[in-house]
Amino acid sequence: MKNNFTLTIGWLYPELMNIYGDRGNVTVLQKRCEWRQIATKVLRLEVGFRENELEKCDIILMGGAQDKQQEAVAKDLFAKATVLNTAIEKGIPGIYVCGAYQMLGNYYKEANGNKIKGLRIFDFYTESPEQDGKRLIGNIVTYSEKLNYRLIGFENHGGRTYLGKKIEPLGKVVKGFGNNGIDKTEGILYKNSIGTYLHGPLLPKNPLLTDYLIKQALEIKYQTKVPLKTLDDNLENQAREAIAKRLSVAI
Amino acid sequence: MLNSLIIFFCKIISNISKALNLGHGSTWPGHIALKLNPHFINQLLNNSDTKVILITGTNGKTTTAKLLQTILETNSKRVTLNSSGANLLNGIASALIVSSNLQGNLSEDFAIFEVDENTLPQITKTIEPDYIIALNLFRDQLDRYGEIDTIAKKWKEAYTKLTKALFILNADDPQIAYLGDGLKNTHYFGLNSKGNNVEEHAADSILCPKCGKRLTFATHYFSHLGDWSCLSCGLKRPEREIQNDIFLPLSGTYAIYDIQAAALVAKLIGLTKEQVNQGLKKFQPAFGRQELLKIAGKNIQLFLSKNPTSFNESLRAIAEKDANNLLIILNDRIPDGTDVSWIWDIDFETLIKKSMNLYLAGDRVYDLALRIKYSLETQKYEIFENLEDAIYIATAKLNPNETLYILPTYSAMLEVRKILTGKKIL
Numbered sequence: 001m002k003n004n005f006t007l008t009i010g011w012l013y014p015e016l017m018n019i020y021g022d023r024g025n026v027t028v029l030q031k032r033c034e035w036r037q038i039a040t041k042v043l044r045l046e047v048g049f050r051e052n053e054l055e056k057c058d059i060i061l062m063g064g065a066q067d068k069q070q071e072a073v074a075k076d077l078f079a080k081a082t083v084l085n086t087a088i089e090k091g092i093p094g095i096y097v098c099g100a101y102q103m104l105g106n107y108y109k110e111a112n113g114n115k116i117k118g119l120r121i122f123d124f125y126t127e128s129p130e131q132d133g134k135r136l137i138g139n140i141v142t143y144s145e146k147l148n149y150r151l152i153g154f155e156n157h158g159g160r161t162y163l164g165k166k167i168e169p170l171g172k173v174v175k176g177f178g179n180n181g182i183d184k185t186e187g188i189l190y191k192n193s194i195g196t197y198l199h200g201p202l203l204p205k206n207p208l209l210t211d212y213l214i215k216q217a218l219e220i221k222y223q224t225k226v227p228l229k230t231l232d233d234n235l236e237n238q239a240r241e242a243i244a245k246r247l248s249v250a251i
Numbered sequence: 252m253l254n255s256l257i258i259f260f261c262k263i264i265s266n267i268s269k270a271l272n273l274g275h276g277s278t279w280p281g282h283i284a285l286k287l288n289p290h291f292i293n294q295l296l297n298n299s300d301t302k303v304i305l306i307t308g309t310n311g312k313t314t315t316a317k318l319l320q321t322i323l324e325t326n327s328k329r330v331t332l333n334s335s336g337a338n339l340l341n342g343i344a345s346a347l348i349v350s351s352n353l354q355g356n357l358s359e360d361f362a363i364f365e366v367d368e369n370t371l372p373q374i375t376k377t378i379e380p381d382y383i384i385a386l387n388l389f390r391d392q393l394d395r396y397g398e399i400d401t402i403a404k405k406w407k408e409a410y411t412k413l414t415k416a417l418f419i420l421n422a423d424d425p426q427i428a429y430l431g432d433g434l435k436n437t438h439y440f441g442l443n444s445k446g447n448n449v450e451e452h453a454a455d456s457i458l459c460p461k462c463g464k465r466l467t468f469a470t471h472y473f474s475h476l477g478d479w480s481c482l483s484c485g486l487k488r489p490e491r492e493i494q495n496d497i498f499l500p501l502s503g504t505y506a507i508y509d510i511q512a513a514a515l516v517a518k519l520i521g522l523t524k525e526q527v528n529q530g531l532k533k534f535q536p537a538f539g540r541q542e543l544l545k546i547a548g549k550n551i552q553l554f555l556s557k558n559p560t561s562f563n564e565s566l567r568a569i570a571e572k573d574a575n576n577l578l579i580i581l582n583d584r585i586p587d588g589t590d591v592s593w594i595w596d597i598d599f600e601t602l603i604k605k606s607m608n609l610y611l612a613g614d615r616v617y618d619l620a621l622r623i624k625y626s627l628e629t630q631k632y633e634i635f636e637n638l639e640d641a642i643y644i645a646t647a648k649l650n651p652n653e654t655l656y657i658l659p660t661y662s663a664m665l666e667v668r669k670i671l672t673g674k675k676i677l
Contacts, residue, residue: 015450015457019390019398021592023452024625031625047465066398068458072465137394138589154590156394199592204621235624239617 010057022063024201064098101195123164140176153198277337281344299357308386318513322530392588429460446470453559503568559596580663
């Protein structure tokens with residue numbers, strides 16, 4: 001089947017925000033498009049990128065980083081928050097993992113009480129645990145009601161995120177810690193934007209989510225529903241089952 | 252309690268534990284000694300003329316320790332070292348118990364200790380080294396070690412408190428080189444080969460360690476190692492003391508750093524180039540690090556690969572050997588790191604030859620297979636849930652004179668050795 005669909009994947013700060021294998025999300029999106037003859041173009045948006053490049057993106061991805069890198073990025077992204085917000089409001093699918101997720105909230109409160117301002121795109125805040133507080137680390141399974149699908153990943157975060165009243169979580173924790181280890185919520189879902197602590201990376205073991213993002217991106221860009229060819233996901237499902245079995249949960 | 256009594260007591264424990272094959276023989280006696288006398292290590296070392304060499308860094312500690320040991324022993328120096336994996340204080344105390352006599356005297360000329368990244372600050376509080384080598388800092392087991400900026404910061408604090416040590420530092424790694432900023436007695440090693448102008452994906456330290464601005468690289472070796480400078484604050488790669496014309500007993504660019512570091516320390520100790528080369532020619536790889544094994548007439552070579560950088564470098568090293576048979580084993584146990592997302596930072600796309608016979612195994616074999624599926628579509632591979640089957644089948648399929656290259660994570664490396672040699676390490 002030949003078609004003329006093209007998706008532009010905007011990868012925010014690949015050079016600095018890439019610490020938890022998040023490059024895998026880009027690879028998986030590209031491949032699952034290519035295997036359906038949907039062309040992809042990856043825009044690497046490094047510090048100093050032009051705002052109109054972000055406007056061209058049909059899908060946006062951003063990963064986590066170390067503190068110093070994150071500071072450099074925050075400075076750059078603050079100046080472009082309006083454009084990012086417009087894309088998010090338009091329903092441009094996006095995945096914001098870990099440090100990127102935290103950056104989109106209201107603020108991040110450090111252990112010493114210092115508050116780092118967030119982009120305030122989503123209504124939530126994050127607090128660092130008390131000095132020497134435990135990081136929340138391990139394999140995690142959550143349930144997304146929207147997709148009726150269990151999301152599998154790995155989390156490793158010190159910050160505890162608390163959602164405001166108007167924002168929906170991405171999933172409910174089945175096994176693991178989630179946003180804060182207490183309220184069983186994980187991540188946020190707003191229109192087609194996802195904030196989450198799940199890396200692993202997120203997309204390889206959650207093909208249904210990947211395909212959902214591709215579908216939404218195509219629909220927004222071409223203003224019509226595009227049916228996606230079914231792919232052989234045997235290996236993906238075996239990988240999911242292996243983790244589910246280990247954690248003694250169903251998928 | 253008198254140290255001689257502690258040593259007597261702990262030597263017995265050490266022997267019993269070895270005789271009964273209880274394991275932990277390399278940490279238990281030290282653990283008990285430190286419980287009985289928290290100043291045990293300090294007192295023993297202060298009481299002797301033994302010079303202490305500490306080695307730290309993400310990759311290459313064990314190999315560098317063994318290189319230096321071989322060079323020194325070849326030149327009639329007596330050396331003790333802690334066994335790999337026993338790189339906390341209890342492992343160091345255990346090594347001292349084994350090598351001291353019952354009066355608590357150490358007769359060794361040198362004690363070489365490899366030190367875990369996280370425990371270095373704690374160890375330098377107890378031990379004042381004569382030489383301290385910092386090899387590199389790469390992302391590694393983020394669930395266990397955390398971020399490398401945090402480690403670098405702790406190291407810098409620890410280094411400034413040392414008064415008599417000579418600092419041997421990798422000039423090509425910005426974070427490591429910056430450790431020497433403001434310190435006396437610094438000596439820098441590095442690579443003297445041609446680099447390239449491609450920046451790798453898994454480059455961690457590309458911001459200036461001093462001012463936080465983006466670094467400029469005139470040349471890249473691998474990861475973030477290269478000829479770097481900061482156009483903003485002027486910090487740049489320091490002058491290096493490269494040891495030319497030295498024998499290279501290991502393959503791969505990454506191994507040259509270990510060899511350069513060991514050779515530089517040997518020179519500072521007073522050995523000539525000839526003496527260094529005599530030692531290097533006698534060198535045998537540390538277990539699992541390019542170690543060659545011959546099983547039923549077939550050749551197997553192990554390349555411990557534990558993080559994106561070491562994995563990329565292993566893939567490059569076996570490509571130089573024109574490898575056709577590769578078994579990759581991915582475990583996610585505590586010594587490996589429980590987070591396997593780092594496999595997506597490996598450059599499989601460019602570093603694996605499509606015609607290669609590829610075998611996959613380990614606790615997370617399906618994650619590994621997914622990584623391969625999405626990086627090399629036409630690549631054929633076999634998945635094994637059972638490691639013995641993987642090794643058996645991969646070896647059986649070898650043509651005569653071919654080698655099976657195995658890239659295992661740490662615990663997988665121990666498993667492979669146990670299967671192949673019947674011996675359990677640790």
